[in-house]
Amino acid sequence: MNLTEYADAEMMAIDLANVLAGELRVALGANDRALFVVPGGTTPGPVFDALCDADLDWARVDVLLSDERWRPEVHVRSNTRLIRERLLVGRAAAARYLPLYAKAAEPEAVLAELEANIVPALPIAVCLLGMGADMHTASLIPGADRLEEALSRNAPVLVAMRAPGAQEPRVTLSARVLDGAIAKHIVITGARKRAAIERARHMRPIEAPVAAVLDGAVVHWAPEEGE
Numbered sequence: 001m002n003l004t005e006y007a008d009a010e011m012m013a014i015d016l017a018n019v020l021a022g023e024l025r026v027a028l029g030a031n032d033r034a035l036f037v038v039p040g041g042t043t044p045g046p047v048f049d050a051l052c053d054a055d056l057d058w059a060r061v062d063v064l065l066s067d068e069r070w071r072p073e074v075h076v077r078s079n080t081r082l083i084r085e086r087l088l089v090g091r092a093a094a095a096r097y098l099p100l101y102a103k104a105a106e107p108e109a110v111l112a113e114l115e116a117n118i119v120p121a122l123p124i125a126v127c128l129l130g131m132g133a134d135m136h137t138a139s140l141i142p143g144a145d146r147l148e149e150a151l152s153r154n155a156p157v158l159v160a161m162r163a164p165g166a167q168e169p170r171v172t173l174s175a176r177v178l179d180g181a182i183a184k185h186i187v188i189t190g191a192r193k194r195a196a197i198e199r200a201r202h203m204r205p206i207e208a209p210v211a212a213v214l215d216g217a218v219v220h221w222a223p224e225e226g227e
């Protein structure tokens with residue numbers, strides 16, 4: 001892993017958005033379409049704000065979440081809602097969004113359908129991930145019921161996951177799919193997460209799931225306000 005440090009989260013958002021736009025342009029130069037994977041959570045919002053007006057051929061970009069919380073799109077915890085409000089606006093509104101949620105009480109009922117829609121867009125050209133202080137990334141969460149399967153070499157593309165502490169079922173891309181991205185970035189803020197990612201480098205993915213995607217990844221870090 002490679003760590004890029006910024007003075008603050010605002011500078012990080014602008015620089016990281018430039019890096020991502022540049023990589024997407026390169027991918028679009030070599031292929032008809034480019035698959036761009038993005039995280040949910042609270043950290044990436046400012047990156048999306050800086051990226052959504054980037055001058056690139058968004059109509060040839062497929063946008064996919066790294067993971068989704070099993071909530072309808074209008075719910076405040078829906079990652080899709082975040083993507084629609086912060087990324088798929090301005091020029092980026094022309095991108096094609098590949099959903100990780102469909103109306104069903106449980107993800108298992110529609111997982112095959114969601115996966116079939118994603119498979120033709122693989123592999124991932126550019127992957128942006130977040131990380132929790134517990135070293136989870138996407139919904140590869142320590143202690144989750146199907147973590148072992150999601151980390152395995154022959155994991156399916158999508159895994160439905162339930163984890164202690166997670167407020168709802170999740171659907172996540174498996175580690176091998178995330179790790180197979182041509183360009184990988186992890187965006188984090190604050191001293192706690194920095195210490196966590198340093199620790200994760202020496203741990204097994206089953207304990208520190210982010211370790212499964214660290215090889216060749218660029219970690220973007222900024223202190224939190226007041227640090």
Ligand SMILES: O=C(O)[C@H](O)[C@@H](O)[C@H](O)[C@H](O)COP(=O)(O)O
Pocket residue numbers: 039040041042043044066067068069079129130131132136137138139
């Ligand atoms: O749905 C989610 O929660 C995410 O995709 C998740 O993997 C996120 O990236 C981390 O939990 C970090 O979240 P924060 O940026 O909110 O700390």
